[in-house]
Amino acid sequence: MKILIVDDSKAMRMIITRSLRQAELGELTLFEASNGAEALACVASDQPDLVLTDWNMPTMNGLELLQALQAQGAPPKVGVVTSEGTVAIRHAASSAGAAFIITKPFTPEIFRAALSPVLR
Numbered sequence: 001m002k003i004l005i006v007d008d009s010k011a012m013r014m015i016i017t018r019s020l021r022q023a024e025l026g027e028l029t030l031f032e033a034s035n036g037a038e039a040l041a042c043v044a045s046d047q048p049d050l051v052l053t054d055w056n057m058p059t060m061n062g063l064e065l066l067q068a069l070q071a072q073g074a075p076p077k078v079g080v081v082t083s084e085g086t087v088a089i090r091h092a093a094s095s096a097g098a099a100f101i102i103t104k105p106f107t108p109e110i111f112r113a114a115l116s117p118v119l120r
Helices: 010-022 036-046 062-072 087-095 108-119
Strands: 002-006 029-033 050-053 077-082 100-103
Touching: 002 010, 002 036, 010 029, 010 108, 029 036, 036 050, 036 062, 050 062, 050 108, 062 077, 062 087, 077 087, 077 108, 087 100, 100 108
Parallel strands: 002 029, 002 050, 050 077, 077 100
Antiparallel strands: none
């Protein structure tokens, strides 16, 4: 499984990476991008199976990334990892095509529960 982690915080990308490894989801190949624009380039070159994106980022935020991926057709599955789990954000993310939303703080078990149905 190839997963692209998109977050403007290097520290958060490292925390997500560690949590994914601890979730024991099988063999994972992980890539990183620091904003949505970088993520679009990574999706084109690396063709991940799943994109995990933050909601608030400079240059291109998570919603804009979701919309851009949908516009390209046949997008990878996308999950949102955010500190803002409001009803409005959850609705906007799911309406834009997000497969799931994980709110911070999270645990490896939360990742396992959210990703297991998506990885089937």
